[in-house]
Structure formats: structure tokens, C-alpha cells
Amino acid sequence: MxxxxxxxxxxxxxxxxxxxxxxxxxxxxxxxxxxxxxxxxHNMREEKRAAERGRKEMTTKLTETQSYLQEQLKENPLQSMQERIDKEMEDKLRELRINIPVETKLQWQCDTREIEMSISRLGDIVQEPVGVSKYSTFQTSTIATGKKGSGPGQLNDPRGVAIHEATNQIFVANYSNNRVEIFSDTGEYLNQLGVRQLNRPRGIAIHGENVYVSCWGNDTINQFTLTDMSLVRKIGSWGSNNGQFNNPRQLTTDPIGHVFIADQLNHRISIHDTDLNHLRNITHQSMTQPFDVKVSRDRVYVLCINDNPCMHVLTLEGDKLHSLITCGLGMDVLCPVFFCLDSLNNFVISDRYSHSIRVFSPEGNLLHKIGTEGHQQGMLYEPKGIAITPNERLVSVSKNENYPLQIFY
Incomplete structure (x- = not known):
């Protein structure tokens, strides 16, 4: 069976x-x-992180708005009257300046308080200003270089520009190529910095042999030395605590080497020593989304790109002196993104959407316009980083398909 x-x-x-x-x-x-x-x-976690970031940004904006409204409620009527009187005095001084020779006016540091001091010593002022008249001759660039691409010396969406004062060498934050390109002041490609060490570099500043680079990709500030082109240190992460950053933009140094960083979405200027140790912050209720920052002998200039772009003029301690509207009827600029100061503290501003460079006096009067829209030599397309070399050459980078780096002199 x-x-x-x-x-x-x-x-x-x-x-x-x-x-x-x-x-x-x-x-x-x-x-x-x-x-x-x-x-x-994974997607749910990413959405949660994005929502948390949005919540933090909204909370920050609400807190700042609340503080601003509280300050407005506390405003002293007498203080408002004093501000009106000060404005009338400034307007009167501006009218009086019309009768002063142009050559003399261009020599002044145009802060209102310094004008009063300057009146008593007009006889000592040099009558022929050096370098300023050059702007009217900058109809086209003398040198156009830095072809678009990913190879050595080629640029792909360049952002910040800085000049080494001792050598006049030009350093360009090569955003989409994740490195820094170095050129001579005659446009010759020299070297690279930060290869495979930078993540979307935006801003760049130089003091002595130290090069500081801000990176959008990982919210960091990177310090290199020109001695051997090595990375010395890296600081930062996403956040709002001291030493953290939220979309760091441009940076600069003062004469003693302190680093001033435009921490855009934290609405502050973060100040660090030469070794990137945090020192202090500069904040102001009207200073929102700082994009670029520069420091002169006794002033801090901050360009903000919120709904009403402004150039804020502050003391070194962070006290606000006054502001200039950088677009509209007053300044005739569509989208200011980068700027630098010339030897007379004129503002030289890259205007992204008018595809030009504008030069303004310290009180906001338009002096010159450089460049037109296009991709040929002397033309600009969405200009960004800008700098002036010690030997009076104007350096500009843009999205010009043929000549992303141009040098005017």
C-alpha cells in the first residue's frame, strides 16, 4: 500500500x-x-525639519515685530521732534553744499557731522580729487577674462570678490565650482583655493595672509592661509546661537583683522577675531536680512535686501547713524546685491536687475553708471561681486556667458 x-x-x-x-x-x-x-x-522627517525651520524663522520675525511695535509705543514725542529738527538741519546743509565747488565736495567724508568740521578748513583740502573722475571713462572693461566652465581659472556663477592689498591679486568665490579662483590684477589665472573643501562659497575677505570664505551649502565660515593655501579652521552650523549662522552672505575685515559677517536670516552682523572666535553681534530693529557689509575707518556699512533695500550706516559699536534707500527714486537701483567703497567713501553698487554698476556719493547722489545688459566685453548680466584694487582698478563678476570676470581701469 x-x-x-x-x-x-x-x-x-x-x-x-x-x-x-x-x-x-x-x-x-x-x-x-x-x-x-x-x-x-525619510520624506516625513525632511518635511518635519523644513516645518521646524519655517516655524523658527516665523517665530523670530514675530518676536522682532513685537519688539519693534513695543519700541514704537514707547516713543517719546520730544524725541520725534528732535529727529525732525535734525532732518531739517541735514536738508539745510545739503542745500548749502550746492554752492561749494564739486572738486572740494568730492574730497569730504560726507557724514553730516564731519561737514561742519570741514567748513573751517576748506583751504587745506586738495582741489584735484584722485581717481574719482575715472568712473566717467569706464564705458567698457579693459580686461575681460575668466571664461565660464569648471576647469582651472574658469568661473561658474561667481559671487564674492576680494583683493589682496599687498599684491593686488583678485580672489573670486566660485560658487557652483565649490572653490576660490585667484587672478592677477591683469586678469591672469594664478591659482585655486579650497578645492574639495568648500560647499557653495559666497563671500570672501582677506586680511594679511588669512582668507575667510562663507559657504551657503553648510552655513560655515572657512579660514585659509596663503602661506601654503591650507585650511586653518572651519566654524559654524545652521542655527541662531553665537557661532552659528543662517544663510551667511558677504563678509569683510576691519584694520585689525576682526571679521564682520552678514548673517542674513539671523538679521545680524556677527563679529569674530582673526581666529574666528565669536566676539559680539550687531543688531538693529530696522536692519533685516543683511546681505553685504563693509567697514571703514570709523563706520560700518550694511546693505540689506528686504522689501525696501537700505544702506545702513552704523558706528563701529553698532549704533545707527542714518540709512539710505538704495532703490526707487532716490537711488535709482532695482536690486542692489553687492557693494564696495572707494577711497572717498562713495558707494559702488552692483545692481543685479538693471545689469549695471552704480556709483553714489555718501549722501546718495548718483555719480556714474557703468555697463549695460549683455554678454560682450564691457557688458554685464546680473552683476554680483565687486571690488576696487589699491591701484584703482574696478573688478566685477557677473553671469556674463563670455566674460564673467571684468576689470575696468
Whole structure:
């Protein structure tokens, strides 16, 4: 009887094969489903992080708005009257300046308080200003270089520009190529910095042999030395604590080497020593989204790109002196993004959407316009980083497809 109902070996093998195939199919489906679930969980975590960042930004904005409204409620009527009187005095002084020779006016540091001091010593002022008249001759660039691409010396969406004062060498934050390119002041490619060490570099500043680079990709500030082109240190992460950054933009140094960083979405200027140790912050209720910052002998200039772009003029301690609206009827600029100061504290501003460079006096009067929209030599397309070399050459980078780096002199 046992032999009559025995299952043939081939049938057994077939059944085992079917069972194994069924099990393998189930395992495969389970693995696919597991991968799908892991992706869903990952996306949910990313959405949660994005929502948390949005919540923090909104909380910060609400807190700042609340503080501003509280200050407005506390405003002293007498203080408002004093401000009106000060404005009338400034307007009167501006009218009086019309009768002063242009050559003399261009020599002044045009802060209102310094004008009063300067009146008593007009006889000592040099009558022929050096370098300023050059702007009217900058109809086209003398040098156009830095072809678009990813190879050495080529640029791909360049951002910040800085000049080494001792050598006149030009340093360009090569944003999409994740490095810094170095050129001579005649446009010759020299070297690279930060290869495979930078993540979307935006801003750049130089003091002595130290080069400081801000990176949008990981919210860091990177310090290099020109001695051997090595990375000395890196600080920062995303956040709002001291030493953290939220979209760091341009940076600059003062005469003793302190680093001033435009921490855009934290609405502050973060100040560090030469080794990038945090020292203090500059904040002001009207200073929102600082994009670029420069420091002169006794002033801090901050360009903000919120709904009403402003150039804020502060003391070194961070006290606000006055502001200039940098777009509209007063300044005739569409989208100011980068700026530098010339030897007379005129503002030289890259105007992204008018595809030009504008030069303004310290009180906001338009002096010159450089460049037109295009991709040929002397033309600009969405200009960004800008700097002036010690030997009076104006350096500009833009999205010009043929000549992203141009030098005017």
C-alpha cells in the first residue's frame, strides 16, 4: 500500500521549487515595501525639519515685530521732534553744499557731522580729487577674462570678490565650482583655493595672509592661509546661537583683522577675531536680512535686501547713524546685491536687475553708471561681486556667458 501512494521524486522537487519561488517572491515584495516605507519615513522627517525651520524663522520675525511695535509705543514725542529738527538741519546743509565747488565736495567724508568740521578748513583740502573722475571713462572693461566652465581659472556663477592689498591679486568665490579662483590684477589665472573643501562659497575677505570664505551649502565660515593655501579652521552650523549662522552672505575685515559677517536670516552682523572666535553681534530693529557689509575707518556699512533695500550706516559699536534707500527714486537701483567703497567713501553698487554698476556719493547722489545688459566685453548680466584694487582698478563678476570676470581701469 505504501508503494501505491508514494510521491514521485520529480513531483517533490517541483513542489519544493514552487514553495521556494513563492517564498522568494514574498521576500522580494517585503523588501520593496520596506524600502517604500523607509522612503516615506525619510520624506516625513525632511518635511518635519523644513516645518521646524519655517516655524523658527516665523517665530523670530514675530518676536522682532513685537519688539519693534513695543519700541514704537514707547516713543517719546520730544524725541520725534528732535529727529525732525535734525532732518531739517541735514536738508539745510545739503542745500548749502550746492554752492561749494564739486572738486572740494568730492574730497569730504560726507557724514553730516564731519561737514561742519570741514567748513573751517576748506583751504587745506586738495582741489584735484584722485581717481574719482575715472568712473566717467569706464564705458567698457579693459580686461575681460575668466571664461565660464569648471576647469582651472574658469568661473561658474561667481559671487564674492576680494583683493589682496599687498599684491593686488583678485580672489573670486566660485560658487557652483565649490572653490576660490585667484587672478592677477591683469586678469591672469594664478591659482585655486579650497578645492574639495568648500560647499557653495559666497563671500570672501582677506586680511594679511588669512582668507575667510562663507559657504551657503553648510552655513560655515572657512579660514585659509596663503602661506601654503591650507585650511586653518572651519566654524559654524545652521542655527541662531553665537557661532552659528543662517544663510551667511558677504563678509569683510576691519584694520585689525576682526571679521564682520552678514548673517542674513539671523538679521545680524556677527563679529569674530582673526581666529574666528565669536566676539559680539550687531543688531538693529530696522536692519533685516543683511546681505553685504563693509567697514571703514570709523563706520560700518550694511546693505540689506528686504522689501525696501537700505544702506545702513552704523558706528563701529553698532549704533545707527542714518540709512539710505538704495532703490526707487532716490537711488535709482532695482536690486542692489553687492557693494564696495572707494577711497572717498562713495558707494559702488552692483545692481543685479538693471545689469549695471552704480556709483553714489555718501549722501546718495548718483555719480556714474557703468555697463549695460549683455554678454560682450564691457557688458554685464546680473552683476554680483565687486571690488576696487589699491591701484584703482574696478573688478566685477557677473553671469556674463563670455566674460564673467571684468576689470575696468
Amino acid at each position: 505504501a508503494e501505491r501512494y508514494a510521491v514521485p521524486p520529480k513531483v517533490v522537487d517541483l513542489i519544493e521549487t514552487l514553495i521556494n519561488n513563492t517564498i522568494d517572491g514574498l521576500v522580494m515584495k517585503l523588501n520593496v515595501r520596506r524600502a517604500q516605507l523607509l522612503k516615506i519615513v
